[in-house]
Amino acid sequence: MKISRGKINTKPSKKTDNQFHSRFQKVKILRPRFLEIGKKIGTPLYLYDKEEVQKNVQTFKNAFKKEGLNINIFFATKSNYYPGILRTVVQEKEGLDVSSERELKLAIEAKAEKIVYTGPGKTEKDFELILKYHKKITVNLESIRELKLLAEMAENKKATMRCGVRIYTKMQTGWTKFGIPLENLKTFFHEARKHKSINFCGIHFHISYNKNPEKYVKTFKILSEYLKENFTENERKQFQYIDMGGGFYPQPFEGTHPWNREEDSMEVPDEKTLISTKPGKRYIPIKVDPIEKFAKEISKIYKKEILPILPNISLYAEPGRYICHSAMHMIFKIIDIKNPHLGITDGSNNMIGWERYQFFHYVPLFNLSQFDQKNEIPFITYGSLCTPDDVWGYYIYTKKTPKEGDILVMPFQGAYTYTFAQNFIKEIPPVYDL
Numbered sequence: 004m005k006i007s008r009g010k011i012n013t014k015p016s017k018k019t020d021n022q023f024h025s026r027f028q029k030v031k032i033l034r035p036r037f038l039e040i041g042k043k044i045g046t047p048l049y050l051y052d053k054e055e056v057q058k059n060v061q062t063f064k065n066a067f068k069k070e071g072l073n074i075n076i077f078f079a080t081k082s083n084y085y086p087g088i089l090r091t092v093v094q095e096k097e098g099l100d101v102s103s104e105r106e107l108k109l110a111i112e113a114k115a116e117k118i119v120y121t122g123p124g125k126t127e128k129d130f131e132l133i134l135k136y137h138k139k140i141t142v143n144l145e146s147i148r149e150l151k152l153l154a155e156m157a158e159n160k161k162a163t164m165r166c167g168v169r170i171y172t173k174m175q176t177g178w179t180k181f182g183i184p185l186e187n188l189k190t191f192f193h194e195a196r197k198h199k200s201i202n203f204c205g206i207h208f209h210i211s212y213n214k215n216p217e218k219y220v221k222t223f224k225i226l227s228e229y230l231k232e233n234f235t236e237n238e239r240k241q242f243q244y245i246d247m248g249g250g251f252y253p254q255p256f257e258g259t260h261p262w263n264r265e266e267d268s269m270e271v272p273d274e275k276t277l278i279s280t281k282p283g284k285r286y287i288p289i290k291v292d293p294i295e296k297f298a299k300e301i302s303k304i305y306k307k308e309i310l311p312i313l314p315n316i317s318l319y320a321e322p323g324r325y326i327c328h329s330a331m332h333m334i335f336k337i338i339d340i341k342n343p344h345l346g347i348t349d350g351s352n353n354m355i356g357w358e359r360y361q362f363f364h365y366v367p368l369f370n371l372s373q374f375d376q377k378n379e380i381p382f383i384t385y386g387s388l389c390t391p392d393d394v395w396g397y398y399i400y401t402k403k404t405p406k407e408g409d410i411l412v413m414p415f416q417g418a419y420t421y422t423f424a425q426n427f428i429k430e431i432p433p434v435y436d437l
């Protein structure tokens with residue numbers, strides 16, 4: 004079915020802290036299309052917004068370009084595996100980061116030519132598939148066991164496998180199930196060099212939820228000191244890439260609930276408290292540095308501490324959330340009004356697979372049928388799963404009290420939602436490409 008295209012201004016907002024404003028604008032522009040799709044195709048639906056992926060890839064890339072660095076993006080498939088997103092990233096000439104057979108198959112279907120394979124506990128079966136596509140893949144190894152197993156399997160196939168190793172430092176506290184401690188890099192390097200089937204040339208690290216560049220900068224500093232002390236100039240020439248993983252928190256279209264600032268509780272205040280909370284007090288904004296600041300600080304340390312000692316190096320990153328966070332919207336319809344402050348929708352939290360809005364994040368919810376971006380009223384929007392843990396939000400932008408049949412949108416919800424969706428009670432709804 005053909006749905007008319009509205010004119011969309013996807014230019015990033017000049018004021019980086021004004022994300023809410025520019026996104027409200029986009030919702031306003033897209034509203035007729037959202038409504039038309041909801042009525043013609045039906046609800047609930049995910050809407051895939053390709054232009055957001057294109058914009059996010061370009062903004063990420065340009066932030067580093069402005070600092071004189073070419074960054075190689077490998078989009079983290081785990082953050083949203085929707086094939087449309089993977090295809091868009093590939094069309095933008097970037098790569099994919101995969102962590103399982105399932106994700107590798109998706110990457111191959113999306114015609115990815117550049118793939119990094121990360122993740123712990125790789126098995127013989129994983130390596131069989133990796134070796135089948137070895138020309139497109141760089142493997143970030145996690146242990147000596149993985150190294151020896153892959154080396155042997157690659158040798159049997161007479162293939163050479165491009166590999167690096169994942170390391171952790173004190174900046175990756177809590178992530179020690181991954182990779183090897185930095186102190187063991189030298190031993191790992193010499194072990195890898197024994198195997199002709201392994202082209203060992205990379206270093207990988209990752210840490211999630213970075214709201215500023217500090218952890219990348221400090222990891223580069225620690226790494227540089229270690230490499231200077233433990234590797235000869237000739238050995239350092241062997242390194243071809245540093246993969247700094249993902250974790251770049253985008254400027255969010257979400258806030259934390261004021262009663263759960265630390266995002267560590269699963270308790271909700273009573274309905275009376277929720278309903279009486281005044282506008283302006285309903286969420287706490289999440290403070291995040293713009294990507295330009297990340298790029299500036301990372302580039303500075305990289306040029307100062309890494310490039311001079313690793314002359315053949317390229318910089319890789321595996322952003323997930325940053326690329327896909329704004330690339331999906333969810334539309335659903337009010338089925339039942341239980342009282343003026345409580346309604347139930349056809350779309351439910353199995354669409355996102357966790358109690359994100361109920362306990363942790365406020366995200367603006369819009370009534371498309373009674374559209375008013377100035378009037379946010381207290382209204383608890385529940386999904387229709389047979390459990391109380393199924394909440395979209397406690398407030399809604401609407402002209403008047405929502406009615407049965409009204410279509411709602413929860414916009415810009417692409418990261419770790421669709422990918423966590425589950426057939427819990429209800430089917431996972433389809434995706435419609437905008």
Ligand SMILES: Cc1ncc(COP(=O)(O)O)c(C=O)c1O
Pocket residue numbers: 079081082100121122209211212248249250251321322323324325
């Ligand atoms: C190895 C690796 N790379 C990239 C990512 C993507 O992280 P994010 O979506 O926060 O950018 C993850 C997520 O956990 C990861 O484990």
